[in-house]
Amino acid sequence: MIGNVKLGILGGGQLGRMLIQAGIDLNLYTLILDPDADAPCKQLCNEFYHGSFADYETVYNFGKKCDLVTIEIEHVNCDALAQLKKEGVKVFPDPEVIRTIQDKGLQKEFYKKNNIPTADFRLLKDASELNANQDFLPAFQKLRTLGYDGRGVQKVTAETASEKIFTEPSVLEKLVDYEKEIAVICARNESGEIAVFPATELVFHPEFNLVDYLIAPANISEEVSKKAAELAKNVLEAFDMVGLLAVEMFLTKTGEVLVNEVAPRPHNSGHHTMKANFTSQFEQHLRAILNLPLGDTSQHSAAAMANLLGEPGYTGEAKYEGINETLEIPGVYLHLYGKKITKPARKMGHLTALAQTTAEAQAKAENARQNLKIIA
Amino acid sequence: MIGNVKLGILGGGQLGRMLIQAGIDLNLYTLILDPDADAPCKQLCNEFYHGSFADYETVYNFGKKCDLVTIEIEHVNCDALAQLKKEGVKVFPDPEVIRTIQDKGLQKEFYKKNNIPTADFRLLKDASELNANQDFLPAFQKLRTLGYDGRGVQKVTAETASEKIFTEPSVLEKLVDYEKEIAVICARNESGEIAVFPATELVFHPEFNLVDYLIAPANISEEVSKKAAELAKNVLEAFDMVGLLAVEMFLTKTGEVLVNEVAPRPHNSGHHTMKANFTSQFEQHLRAILNLPLGDTSQHSAAAMANLLGEPGYTGEAKYEGINETLEIPGVYLHLYGKKITKPARKMGHLTALAQTTAEAQAKAENARQNLKIIA
Numbered sequence: 001m002i003g004n005v006k007l008g009i010l011g012g013g014q015l016g017r018m019l020i021q022a023g024i025d026l027n028l029y030t031l032i033l034d035p036d037a038d039a040p041c042k043q044l045c046n047e048f049y050h051g052s053f054a055d056y057e058t059v060y061n062f063g064k065k066c067d068l069v070t071i072e073i074e075h076v077n078c079d080a081l082a083q084l085k086k087e088g089v090k091v092f093p094d095p096e097v098i099r100t101i102q103d104k105g106l107q108k109e110f111y112k113k114n115n116i117p118t119a120d121f122r123l124l125k126d127a128s129e130l131n132a133n134q135d136f137l138p139a140f141q142k143l144r145t146l147g148y149d150g151r152g153v154q155k156v157t158a159e160t161a162s163e164k165i166f167t168e169p170s171v172l173e174k175l176v177d178y179e180k181e182i183a184v185i186c187a188r189n190e191s192g193e194i195a196v197f198p199a200t201e202l203v204f205h206p207e208f209n210l211v212d213y214l215i216a217p218a219n220i221s222e223e224v225s226k227k228a229a230e231l232a233k234n235v236l237e238a239f240d241m242v243g244l245l246a247v248e249m250f251l252t253k254t255g256e257v258l259v260n261e262v263a264p265r266p267h268n269s270g271h272h273t274m275k276a277n278f279t280s281q282f283e284q285h286l287r288a289i290l291n292l293p294l295g296d297t298s299q300h301s302a303a304a305m306a307n308l309l310g311e312p313g314y315t316g317e318a319k320y321e322g323i324n325e326t327l328e329i330p331g332v333y334l335h336l337y338g339k340k341i342t343k344p345a346r347k348m349g350h351l352t353a354l355a356q357t358t359a360e361a362q363a364k365a366e367n368a369r370q371n372l373k374i375i376a
Numbered sequence: 377m378i379g380n381v382k383l384g385i386l387g388g389g390q391l392g393r394m395l396i397q398a399g400i401d402l403n404l405y406t407l408i409l410d411p412d413a414d415a416p417c418k419q420l421c422n423e424f425y426h427g428s429f430a431d432y433e434t435v436y437n438f439g440k441k442c443d444l445v446t447i448e449i450e451h452v453n454c455d456a457l458a459q460l461k462k463e464g465v466k467v468f469p470d471p472e473v474i475r476t477i478q479d480k481g482l483q484k485e486f487y488k489k490n491n492i493p494t495a496d497f498r499l500l501k502d503a504s505e506l507n508a509n510q511d512f513l514p515a516f517q518k519l520r521t522l523g524y525d526g527r528g529v530q531k532v533t534a535e536t537a538s539e540k541i542f543t544e545p546s547v548l549e550k551l552v553d554y555e556k557e558i559a560v561i562c563a564r565n566e567s568g569e570i571a572v573f574p575a576t577e578l579v580f581h582p583e584f585n586l587v588d589y590l591i592a593p594a595n596i597s598e599e600v601s602k603k604a605a606e607l608a609k610n611v612l613e614a615f616d617m618v619g620l621l622a623v624e625m626f627l628t629k630t631g632e633v634l635v636n637e638v639a640p641r642p643h644n645s646g647h648h649t650m651k652a653n654f655t656s657q658f659e660q661h662l663r664a665i666l667n668l669p670l671g672d673t674s675q676h677s678a679a680a681m682a683n684l685l686g687e688p689g690y691t692g693e694a695k696y697e698g699i700n701e702t703l704e705i706p707g708v709y710l711h712l713y714g715k716k717i718t719k720p721a722r723k724m725g726h727l728t729a730l731a732q733t734t735a736e737a738q739a740k741a742e743n744a745r746q747n748l749k750i751i752a
Contacts, residue, residue: 021400024393024420027712027725043422044400278651278677278707278730293704300676301654320403328669331654336403349403354654 005290006031008066010053012039014337014347015072015266018274020044022282026290033062040338056080063089070243070289071265074102075146092190092242092289093264100239101264104171105144111259114238117231118259119250120174127167130156136172137161144169176258178250182218183269184232185246185281187288194236195284195294196229197277200269203362213365214305215358216272220251227257235259244285246270268307268350275333275352276303301331301354304361306369308349310342316376318342325371331355332368341376348374381666382407384442386429388415390713390723391448391642394650396420398658402666409438416714432456439465446619446665447641450478451522468566468618468665469640476615477640480547481520487635490614493607494635495626496550503543510534516549517542552634554626558594559645560608561622561657563664570612571660571670572605573653576645579680579738589741590681591734592648596627603633611635620661622646644683644726651709651728652679677707677730680737682745684725686718692752694718701747707731708744717752724750 005028009016012034020030020041032045035052042048047065051058053073059080063069068090069081081095100106111118122133124141143152143166156165156172181202188194201218202211218225232247239245246267248260270281279287279295287294310318317340326332336349351372353364381404385392388410396406396417408421411428418424423441427434429449435456439445444466445457457471476482487494498509500517519528519542530540532548557578564570577594578587594601608623615621615638622643624636646657655663655671663670686694693716702708712725727748729740 017400021397024397024714025709025711027714044420046419275654279709287703293700295703295709296706324669327663327671330672333401333655333671335401338400338403 005029006065006067007286007289008033008063008069009041009045009072010059010062010069010076011072012036012041012045012048013072014040014339014349016041017044017337018271018280018282018335019070019072019266019285022280023286025283026286028286031062031066033058038340043338053077060084063091068092068289070285071098074098074263074265076102078102090289093245094240094242097239097241097264101262103144104142104147104261105169107261108171108173110238111235114234116235116238116259117256119176122172124170124172126169127165130161130165130172133172134158134161136174138175140173140175141166142171142173144171176250177253178258179253180218180220180251181248181260182220182228182251182257183214183246183248183267184228185244185267185270185273185284186229186232186236187244187284187294188236188241189288189294190242190291193294194233195297196232197270197273197281197284197297198299199225199228200272201358202269212306213362214269214272215362216276216303216305217299217358219358224251224255224257231257231259235262239264243288244270244281271335271350272303272305272352273297274335276301276354302356302358302361304353304355304358304365306351306353306365307347308336308351308369308372308374310344310346310348311373311375312344314374314376315343316341318348319375321373321375322371326351326368329353329364329368331361332364342374381405382441382443383662383665384409384439384445385417385421385448386435386438386445386452387448388412388417388421388424389448390416390715390725392417393420393713394647394656394658394711395446395448395642395661398656399662401659402662404662407438407442409434414716419714429453436460439467444468444665446661447474449641450474450639452478454478466665469621470616470618473615473617473640477638479520480518480523480637481545483637484547484549486614487611490610492611492614492635493632495552498548500546500548502545503541506532506537506541506548509548510537512548512550513537514551516551518547518549520545520547552626553629554634555629556594556596556627557624557636558596558604558627558633559590559622559624559643560604561620561643561646561649561660562605562608562612563620563660563670564612564617565664565670566618566667569670570609571673572608573646573649573657573660573673574675575601575604576648577734578645588682589738590645590648591738592652592679592681593675593734595734600627600631600633607633607635611638615640619664620646620657647711647726648679648681648728649673649675650711652677652730678732678734678737680729680731680734680741682727682729682741683723684712684727684745684748684750686720686722686724687749687751688720690750690752691719692717694724695751697749697751698747702727702744705729705740705744707737708740718750 012032063084138157199218205212355361388408439460514533575594581588707730731737
């Protein structure tokens with residue numbers, strides 16, 4: 001199959017870009033659909049289509065040019081994908097899996113139905129239903145669809161409920177008293193082979209409620225690590241997934257592991273695999289959807305990964321300051337996403353620090369990130 | 377500088393392709409010049425120019441569009457590069473370095489002048505001069521220019537001299553009674569920082585006179601390894617090189633290390649660094665020519681690399697057989713070059729096997745390569 005596959009990717013952002021980068025080694029022919037005419041993938045793909053991946057006709061017409069369609073974002077038109085599948089185009093992940101995952105309400109109901117441990121929740125049609133659920137507060141309110149990168153999620157308490165409630169359909173999710181947030185990326189190919197990456201740990205900023213670093217492997221016991229891998233595998237199998245699945249989890253103070261949410265594609269929590277693991281998440285996703293044997297997921301180095309965000313106060317053509325100081329630190333590697341325009345907190349790239357221990361890697365990453373500023 | 381550099385590469389083959397692949401992370405804008413309209417870089421670069429890199433006007437006009445010009449092959453028009461340099465375009469490696477290296481006669485004289493140990497040699501203007509050098513046989517006769525990948529090199533003995541002598545200007549080089557052939561890749565940036573990769577060992581086919589595998593690190597003593605690294609550094613400094621320099625060496629049976637020849641660019645003997653080392657030779661070349669701090673050259677895994685050649689008897693659109701069987705072997709990674717047409721013995725890709733020891737890696741690579749056939 002390799003060498004002649006026309007692979008379509010819905011979304012031409014950084015995840016698509018790193019997929020193409022990995023796909024070079026497999027000689028893939030790539031087509032990209034993205035609403036941004038200057039998307040990071042534009043110059044690297046074989047064919048670029050400027051258009052909305054939420055639009056039925058656009059996605060359908062795009063998919064008809066491909067042998068195989070995959071995604072780098074969940075917010076795509078699943079009806080078009082379902083039709084393409086019916087007409088013989090391979091679509092991985094399956095359109096029905098994407099449909100379930102893109103709606104956080106369906107996603108939570110899926111976990112419940114499949115006995116996958118997750119935080120208690122209730123579904124709200126609109127803001128008026130909050131009154132009947134005062135007993136459930138405090139809770140997180142999450143928009144059922146189109147939330148992304150922390151948008152569309154807020155904490156609601158009995159005190160704040162009257163003012164800042166989302167009015168669209170949402171999930172009300174019980175706060176979990178957790179020790180850590182971890183993520184496990186796993187993959188399954190069409191033949192059913194499964195491979196699981198070591199868990200990543202999300203390190204939050206001590207002041208702001210923001211992921212500051214990701215370290216891998218997660219600083220958890222062997223036992224918890226096994227439990228998390230097992231849980232990820234269960235979710236993967238419940239979805240009958242083909243491709244990569246990133247499973248975000250809460251590790252509670254009582255040692256339970258709960259699924260928070262999943263993404264059926266390469267994920268921010270797996271970026272370090274490009275430098276720290278024998279097989280990257282991007283190569284693994286391609287192997288999975290091409291039905292190739294999966295690669296070795298183990299790590300050869302401890303790693304810390306930091307996103308490089310656009311500096312607050314700058315919007316415009318991106319400039320990079322402190323690259324030399326950053327790369328001077330041994331074991332620090334840079335990955336820029338080729339975005340022309342920087343905006344405050346826009347993900348412009350990431351850096352990975354490798355070391356013998358995650359503590360050492362994190363110290364390097366902190367040092368490196370302080371040096372680097374993305375301004376306009 | 378990063379993010380806005382227009383990098384021109386003379387040559388759009390596999391080396392250019394892997395340079396672009398590494399350059400994605402540094403957000404480079406790439407221009408390629410290649411005489412093949414279907415060159416492997418064509419779809420990945422920002423601008424592709426179809427033309428000869430041996431032609432003055434073509435190279436000059438191409439270079440004028442760039443901030444920085446580098447090469448993936450030595451056989452380029454150095455006069456054009458010298459003029460570009462004069463007009464303020466950065467050219468790394470320096471045009472005069474390329475000029476010396478592209479002529480094996482000048483290269484050998486350079487070693488002599490700089491006290492770099494190398495096999496004895498004589499220069500021949502044409503075939504008629506062979507008579508006066510009968511005392512020097514047996515020897516290798518190497519065309520001074522345009523030899524490539526083993527072409528333009530032959531063994532000449534007193535018996536065969538009358539029939540198969542090259543008539544073009546050539547180097548007659550004394551046979552070296554060597555134990556091993558090794559290669560050391562090193563790099564220097566404009567600021568003068570130097571970094572040296574661990575030595576690679578060329579493993580020859582027991583029957584044919586062909587490199588069969590490259591293993592890294594080379595199976596040599598600590599002492600020889602240091603000597604080889606020191607020698608590579610000396611050559612790098614003698615050339616006042618900016619960029620990557622691959623130094624091929626003979627390790628003689630008496631423990632001497634002699635320079636065979638060099639390439640001022642990424643090299644076949646460094647392909648394993650993409651999977652086995654913390655920094656790949658391609659990223660290192662980019663760091664060097666962009667005057668960025670150089671990356672960690674050390675290996676995290678032992679490696680064996682095998683070129684994937686077009687199967688004898690097949691010419692035409694390439695088809696890949698046995699990909700699944702190849703990737704099923706844990707630690708085996710594939711790198712295809714995106715060449716449309718396969719020919720007998722054409723380099724179509726390479727595979728790298730990683731393991732705890734080079735012996736284990738070599739066994740995996742042998743097994744993997746047996747599975748894979750590139751036919752038409």
